Amino acid sequence: MSTDTSDIELVSSSQAHTGKGLGTGNPADEFVIQPPRTRSTKTPRRTRTNFEMLAWLFMRLSGVVLVVLILGHLLIMLVLDGGVSKIGFAFVAGRWASPFWQGWDLLMLWLAMLHGSNGMRTVINDYAEKDSTRLWLKTLMGAATVFTVLLGTLVIFTFDPNI
Amino acid sequence: MSAPTIDAPHSAALDAAEAGGVQMITFTLRIRRFNPEEHPEPVWVDYQLTMDPKERVLDALNKVKWEQDGTLTYRRSCAHGICGSDAMRINGRNRLACKTLLKDVNPEKPITIEAIKGLAVLKDLVVDMDPFFQAYKDVMPFLISNGNEPTRERLQSAEDRERFDDTTKCILCAACTSSCPVFWNDGQYFGPAAIVNAHRFIFDSRDEGAEQRLEILNDREGVWRCRTTFNCSEACPRGIEVTKAIQEVKRALVTRRF
Numbered sequence: 001m002s003t004d005t006s007d008i009e010l011v012s013s014s015q016a017h018t019g020k021g022l023g024t025g026n027p028a029d030e031f032v033i034q035p036p037r038t039r040s041t042k043t044p045r046r047t048r049t050n051f052e053m054l055a056w057l058f059m060r061l062s063g064v065v066l067v068v069l070i071l072g073h074l075l076i077m078l079v080l081d082g083g084v085s086k087i088g089f090a091f092v093a094g095r096w097a098s099p100f101w102q103g104w105d106l107l108m109l110w111l112a113m114l115h116g117s118n119g120m121r122t123v124i125n126d127y128a129e130k131d132s133t134r135l136w137l138k139t140l141m142g143a144a145t146v147f148t149v150l151l152g153t154l155v156i157f158t159f160d161p162n163i
Numbered sequence: 164m165s166a167p168t169i170d171a172p173h174s175a176a177l178d179a180a181e182a183g184g185v186q187m188i189t190f191t192l193r194i195r196r197f198n199p200e201e202h203p204e205p206v207w208v209d210y211q212l213t214m215d216p217k218e219r220v221l222d223a224l225n226k227v228k229w230e231q232d233g234t235l236t237y238r239r240s241c242a243h244g245i246c247g248s249d250a251m252r253i254n255g256r257n258r259l260a261c262k263t264l265l266k267d268v269n270p271e272k273p274i275t276i277e278a279i280k281g282l283a284v285l286k287d288l289v290v291d292m293d294p295f296f297q298a299y300k301d302v303m304p305f306l307i308s309n310g311n312e313p314t315r316e317r318l319q320s321a322e323d324r325e326r327f328d329d330t331t332k333c334i335l336c337a338a339c340t341s342s343c344p345v346f347w348n349d350g351q352y353f354g355p356a357a358i359v360n361a362h363r364f365i366f367d368s369r370d371e372g373a374e375q376r377l378e379i380l381n382d383r384e385g386v387w388r389c390r391t392t393f394n395c396s397e398a399c400p401r402g403i404e405v406t407k408a409i410q411e412v413k414r415a416l417v418t419r420r421f
Contacts, residue, residue, distance in 0.1 A: 048378070052387035053416055122390075126348045 307372025
């Protein structure tokens with residue numbers, strides 16, 4: 001039984017996942033199967049913020065609100081009063097004349113975009129293997145989110161029915 | 164304990180066979196072998212065995228090792244589900260080989276056996292457990308208390324003991340952590356086992372280190388990475404409600420802040 005691994009230093013500290021061994025002279029290093037991203041032997045540096053908790057809470061709370069907002073939105077758009085055939089410039093203009101629907105759509109825009117991009121953030125965290133890839137993907141996604149949110153907000157507030 | 168050999172069958176099995184109670188079956192054990200000194204890639208190897216279906220998968224592994232191929236490598240110690248050495252992936256699910264009966268894993272088809280996922284395989288079914296135990300150590304799995312030591316036992320009511328009873332059952336076999344898809348993708352995640360062992364002290368009325376442990380688990384690689392897949396609860400050979408324990412830590416974190 002070769003279960004004694006005390007002299008095998010396969011996981012070195014602070015080295016990122018490379019898909020290959022970590023070069024400690026052990027023959028197993030070359031052919032590690034499905035290597036995990038190694039957990040460093042030192043505890044990762046603490047960030048001491050509540051960001052992850054707040055993001056998690058936001059997902060739960062915004063999800064509940066979004067169920068109401070989106071189902072209501074779909075009901076109005078697709079079912080009530082003639083369904084999709086009624087939707088046109090005049091219909092949108094009529095709705096956005098009311099601050100209530102402006103607020104509804106604004107809230108839906110913000111919550112849906114932030115909810116979605118926070119979800120994407122966790123997906124990227126999970127699947128990006130390299131730190132640089134992760135950073136780029138998150139930057140791109142953040143930029144797209146900010147752009148969409150700002151553009152949508154601008155349109156809702158500056159919408160001119162007489163255009 | 165001794166496994167049956169060809170010449171001298173297992174006495175219990177023989178007794179039962181004489182009484183007409185045992186139907187020996189022939190089945191295939193398909194083991195994912197890996198020896199980096201011989202072949203860079205893992206290979207599936209089939210072994211034919213004839214055994215009592217009421218024996219355990221560990222007995223089958225022993226039979227292979229002792230009678231067919233002595234190079235087969237796996238961990239096992241107590242063989243009774245307490246030491247937590249022989250967690251492995253049997254037919255795609257994490258189990259303890261010593262607690263799994265052959266008849267329960269459908270011996271009509273080849274029984275597949277692999278090393279647990281998410282940890283580097285050293286040889287055959289042996290993985291490098293260091294990252295797993297590092298996560299365990301990082302949550303400080305020991306009693307932390309301030310002030311003078313009491314002159315007698317630290318007393319605790321039955322209710323207070325009951326609060327964390329479930330998470331005291333952990334045997335650190337890594338079946339939960341290595342079944343967690345978040346851990347497969349991110350080895351930095353503490354993983355269910357470490358959180359279970361943090362839970363065991365966080366909710367212990369005698370312990371005063373809860374705040375420190377909660378702070379550790381509040382971080383990026385802490386409990387918030389859990390997305391309740393329930394793989395851990397399903398995998399736990401001790402029947403610990405792992406996902407529930409993780410959720411309780413989350414709740415403690417949220418209620419601590421708000």
